[in-house]
Amino acid sequence: MGLREQVNTALKQAMKDKDSARLTTLRLINAAIKDQDIAKRGGDDDACVNDDEILAILGKMTKQRNESVRAYEEGGRIDLAEGERSEIKIIEEFLPRQLDEAEVEAAIEKAISDIGASSIRDMGKVIGQLKEKYTGQMDFGAVGPIVKNRLCNVG
Structure with missing residues (x-):
């Protein structure tokens, strides 16, 4: 349903x-x-x-x-x-279970490695993949800065 x-x-x-x-x-x-x-x-x-x-x-x-x-x-x-x-x-009640902090971190790391993100220019691709897989399960307003921070520290 x-x-x-x-x-x-x-x-x-x-x-x-x-x-x-x-x-x-x-x-x-x-x-x-x-x-x-x-x-x-x-x-x-x-x-x-x-x-x-x-x-x-x-x-x-x-x-x-x-x-x-x-x-x-x-x-x-x-x-x-x-x-x-x-x-x-x-x-x-209609939203999927929210991911906890550790699960969000793991999802971000997996998305970065799956895409092969190496710089801040890849941020849109990473966020896009996270939205595709985890819509409704994480707060993308909070995830954006985490992804940005990770990509700034890659390499």
């Missing part, structure tokens, strides 16, 4: 369970997916986002909510921060 179907199944179950908080978050996920479907169409009525693109959407939604949690906590609005955290938990 694809991610789109998983979200729709969870949405129907939340309706049956009358779980309004979960239902609201699942509707937000569905709306984000449909927005991307519409943006992708551009004349092709059958174009839909695939699972990798849905993972990217979910990753972006999680990142936005994490930023909101930080802002709310800095502003002393713990109640709002908790609401964002509960949305993050629901969104993360």
